[in-house]
Amino acid sequence: xxxxLPALHLQTSEHxxxxxxxxxxxxxxxxxxxxxxxxxxxxxxxEGSWILVCRLLVPTQVSLLSMEEDIDTRKINxxxxxxxxxxxxxxxxxxxxxxxxxxxxxxxxxxxRVVIFQREQESKNQVHRRGEYNVYSTFQSHEPEFDYLxxxxxEEKINKIRWLPQQNAAYFLLSTNDKTVKLWxxxxxxxxxxxxxxxxxxxRLRDPSTITTLRVPVLRPMDLMVEATPxxxxxxxxxxHINSISVNSDYETYxxxxxxxxxxxxxxxxxxxxxxxxxxxxxxxxxxxxITAAEFHPHHCNTFVYSSSKGTIRxxxxxxxxxxxxxTKFFEEPEDPSNRSFxxxxxxxxxxxxxxxxxRYIMTRDYLTVKVWDLNMENRPIETYxxxxxxxSKLCSLYENDCIFDKFxxxxxxxxxxxxxxxxxxFFRMFDRNTKRxxxxxxxxxxxxxxxxxxxxxxxxxxxxxxxxxxxxxxxFSKKILHTAWHPSxxxxxxxxxxxxxxxxxKVN
Amino acid sequence: MFARGLKxxxxxxEEVDGPVAGFRAVPSYDLQxxxxxxxxxxxxxxxxxxxxxxxxxxxxxANTVRQIQQEMSQDGTWRxxxxxxxxxxxxxxxxxSTDILCRSAQERSRPGPGGxxxxxxxxxxxxxxxxxxxxxxxxxxxxxxxxxxxxxxxDSSRESRGSFQKSLDQIFETLDSKSPGSxxxxxxxxxxxxxDLDAVLTGMMGGARAGPCDTLEGLAPLTAAxxxxxxxxxxGELDHIVEILVET
Numbered sequence: 056x057x058x059x060l061p062a063l064h065l066q067t068s069e070h071x072x073x074x075x076x077x078x079x080x081x082x083x084x085x086x087x088x089x090x091x092x093x094x095x096x097x098x099x100x101x102e103g104s105w106i107l108v109c110r111l112l113v114p115t116q117v118s119l120l121s122m123e124e125d126i127d128t129r130k131i132n133x134x135x136x137x138x139x140x141x142x143x144x145x146x147x148x149x150x151x152x153x154x155x156x157x158x159x160x161x162x163x164x165x166x167x168r169v170v171i172f173q174r175e176q177e178s179k180n181q182v183h184r185r186g187e188y189n190v191y192s193t194f195q196s197h198e199p200e201f202d203y204l205x206x207x208x209x210e211e212k213i214n215k216i217r218w219l220p221q222q223n224a225a226y227f228l229l230s231t232n233d234k235t236v237k238l239w240x241x242x243x244x245x246x247x248x249x250x251x252x253x254x255x256x257x258x259r260l261r262d263p264s265t266i267t268t269l270r271v272p273v274l275r276p277m278d279l280m281v282e283a284t285p286x287x288x289x290x291x292x293x294x295x296h297i298n299s300i301s302v303n304s305d306y307e308t309y310x311x312x313x314x315x316x317x318x319x320x321x322x323x324x325x326x327x328x329x330x331x332x333x334x335x336x337x338x339x340x341x342x343x344x345x346i347t348a349a350e351f352h353p354h355h356c357n358t359f360v361y362s363s364s365k366g367t368i369r370x371x372x373x374x375x376x377x378x379x380x381x382x383t384k385f386f387e388e389p390e391d392p393s394n395r396s397f398x399x400x401x402x403x404x405x406x407x408x409x410x411x412x413x414x415r416y417i418m419t420r421d422y423l424t425v426k427v428w429d430l431n432m433e434n435r436p437i438e439t440y441x442x443x444x445x446x447x448s449k450l451c452s453l454y455e456n457d458c459i460f461d462k463f464x465x466x467x468x469x470x471x472x473x474x475x476x477x478x479x480x481x482f483f484r485m486f487d488r489n490t491k492r493x494x495x496x497x498x499x500x501x502x503x504x505x506x507x508x509x510x511x512x513x514x515x516x517x518x519x520x521x522x523x524x525x526x527x528x529x530x531x532f533s534k535k536i537l538h539t540a541w542h543p544s545x546x547x548x549x550x551x552x553x554x555x556x557x558x559x560x561x562k563v564n
Numbered sequence: 565m566f567a568r569g570l571k572x573x574x575x576x577x578e579e580v581d582g583p584v585a586g587f588r589a590v591p592s593y594d595l596q597x598x599x600x601x602x603x604x605x606x607x608x609x610x611x612x613x614x615x616x617x618x619x620x621x622x623x624x625x626a627n628t629v630r631q632i633q634q635e636m637s638q639d640g641t642w643r644x645x646x647x648x649x650x651x652x653x654x655x656x657x658x659x660x661s662t663d664i665l666c667r668s669a670q671e672r673s674r675p676g677p678g679g680x681x682x683x684x685x686x687x688x689x690x691x692x693x694x695x696x697x698x699x700x701x702x703x704x705x706x707x708x709x710x711x712x713x714x715x716x717x718x719d720s721s722r723e724s725r726g727s728f729q730k731s732l733d734q735i736f737e738t739l740d741s742k743s744p745g746s747x748x749x750x751x752x753x754x755x756x757x758x759x760d761l762d763a764v765l766t767g768m769m770g771g772a773r774a775g776p777c778d779t780l781e782g783l784a785p786l787t788a789a790x791x792x793x794x795x796x797x798x799x800g801e802l803d804h805i806v807e808i809l810v811e812t
Contacts (some may be wrong), residue, residue, distance in 0.1 A: 154749055207615040234618075314619040343627055347621045364620050397600060397631055401624045451596075455603060460621045 148551035163213025167197035194283035238287035357423035366403030406462040477536030495549040
């Protein structure tokens, strides 16, 4: 339904020599855009004009079957299709992450799969394709498990993916579900050794007496294969749900944070980790606060921050003690008495924390705002941006339908001058820190043609609704953009909207 | 949204402004607060039905309940929770609210001032119209995420549920004391929160009762009917609860 036949053919054409699915578990995932039709530029906001580059999506069983001539074969071959799969829960993208060069983009989904996209190689006759990403590798990172001791199901949903800086030809990434972190190696193979004469065609050893010469095998080129192999599994260290993983700038360690504890791991050691933060009270009845996110400083390997459900951020220095239960800095904004309500604490709960690339600032996302903190000022943020302030009067309903607990993430652009975060109704917001301008854009199939310039959206608050404005009451709260990513150096963004991944790029760029 | 600190009884909507404007049409602050409390308690109970609830969400809801209880204790709508020393506490003092919530069972079983340390009494002070139907209509009905088997045998889940147990116990202590003896025997090895939930839910489904006080008092007999001796089988019981929720 969503995939069309030509699209699939385009996918496997010679423009995409890297398109190989080594594991056979997943089908084609990605749909490049159709014919490019760049439109003329219109109003540009402080963040530039954004155009849709491509939309990549999870195929539904229906769409796969409808375009496949031999349905029966398809059914057998597609072991990746879950029994209940009708573009379901399992296809919902749960995390998005560019690697350090921006060449690769990884997504994880609720079905435990990781799909890696690679940026289209630039070529002179295909200038328009320069921002496109195509499937590079797909693999099943986590499987549903059952903990027999505790008698509980462990979901396969990928909570976070973090890339390691590239050290050689292979790529490494960490992926985690609620309990287990895995280190994956993603590598290419385009040659294979040929010319052995010790074995016959079927691989059986030949009778040595029949071998009269010893031939040296040679490496022959073959179709490119991308292999993903699990290199380390870091299990059994978290009692609660892992919400964050962060690779340290020493590249030797990383941390994993759950609701109440943070552990520090060495990449080489899977059977032990150091507990560096533990906020679990001796008596769980006294529990009033949980850890919601954590991240290492981008340059100082001894420093990390973690945020809490009470809207505070603690910066810890691992040099001071092995267990960082005493913070070095404590960032908290005094509550505005005029805005107090029963929901104050819930909406101040921090859902994401991110260091700027420079390491000077911290960005936090709570339910209604994004805040930028200077590491040198703990008593209030230096900038506060309203993401969807029109929801302030709807908090009761949002509490009732549980939307108030949605965990929106936030990202910096490459130069730390623009920040981006998601909202409802497939809207996402960008804030230019210099010009103080902001824009609301929409990631949706209906409203974005390939290469069309995204039209800024506006939500009208009370009173008269102007043309092109959408009223608060007609927002769709089931369409939420929780996960986004920004290319590390260019104005290319990836926006996950349920089972669709949209890639936009700056028109000016 | 309910602005805290603004003390209002009925008919004061005109004074409300700013962020509270959205609720102008709403008759009473106390009533709203009560229904928020009820909604939160139901959410909490549903959390506890999961083997591994979202801890962040559970904690935030529990803190909301604490806040409401604290405020109610301050303006006297929560009588049991306002003995000497608690009332005049500043609204920000979370320790006090925790204290109220987490008071141990022994303390609670001590006879309160005037001997009327029961929850429903507090209700009589507030406006009592049909908060039950209000809540019924607004109630979320999510099904448990995990297979519900052996939900209550889990140490880890007990651990995470612990913090809410006390407050709920406190709220429902009246129910416990009013349960007939046979019921006690029948449900003796059923987790109390479980039994309370059923009581609450069943009571709410009871529907068109005049006031919350009546509803709460009418709970015990209602509970007795559906569960029966099979309530040890958690699965059937959870199904039952979910069924009730879904049907509404």
